Amino acid sequence: MRTGPHVVSDVMTRAVVAVGVDTPFKDVVRLMERWRIGALPVLGGEGRVIGVVSEADLLPKEEFRDGVPDRYAQRQRLSDLAKADALTAGDLMSSPPVTVHGATTLAEAARIMARRGVKWLPVVDAEGRIEGVVGRSDLLKVFLRDDEDLTEEVRHEVVDRLFPLPADHIRVEVHDGVVTLAGWVDGAGLIPVAERLARAVEGIVDVRCRLNGAIGAR
Incomplete structure (x- = not known):
């Protein structure tokens, strides 16, 4: 990748x-x-x-x-x-x-x-x-990159870097270039960061962020 x-x-x-x-x-x-x-x-x-x-x-x-x-x-x-x-x-x-x-x-x-x-x-x-x-x-x-490639990059470059392992509770799905981030995270403050980084991945058309996190937690 x-x-x-x-x-x-x-x-x-x-x-x-x-x-x-x-x-x-x-x-x-x-x-x-x-x-x-x-x-x-x-x-x-x-x-x-x-x-x-x-x-x-x-x-x-x-x-x-x-x-x-x-x-x-x-x-x-x-x-x-x-x-x-x-x-x-x-x-x-x-x-x-x-x-x-x-x-x-x-x-x-x-x-x-x-x-x-x-x-x-x-x-x-x-x-x-x-x-x-x-x-x-x-x-x-x-924008011709396939969804599987985009999913792997968002998982590796965004989810794995921002959140402690294991991050299996965070779901990454890409369909026609639109990425959906769903699940829960340890800190609500990192949710906007995750959305911004996902949007910056080349080939991503849009981001649907459905992450939830506890306020005050990292």
Whole structure:
């Protein structure tokens, strides 16, 4: 049984479609279309990720096809106007790229995606070389863990750690990712802790806490 939080390397896609700085604009579009992806890492020397090209980086060429906006809009969108004239991935890319390491927890990767407004992240090693990519759908893979695995982790990481052995009087059941904790415990004060720790187990959808304990006892 796995202990500790899941990390990016557990769920990332290792087969990466990437481009170099000199990749022509149309080849970038073709790759996105062929592989049904919305962004590509841009690699420099030794496979280091130096930028990212997304669909949003490609759109200015179409948006400004009929001409440039007024002067005020130009000042507000200098970067987009430059991308409208881009010919290569190096001209298009956003740099420096937002990346994560394989050891980054899934929770932290999710926070980075939300904070930076991105749908996926390149995964790099300590030298910045590409190792894979991780997307929003990858982070949701923990919810595919089977109920038996989740039951074992909640039993081991929550019940056995919080309450003295034997803890056979505490029942742990998981159905469709929803865990039920039932039975009696030595201290009512630990019940909220047990509920919080169970909820933190990756793959748990909800917690139904039906534990009872004597107030004042440990």
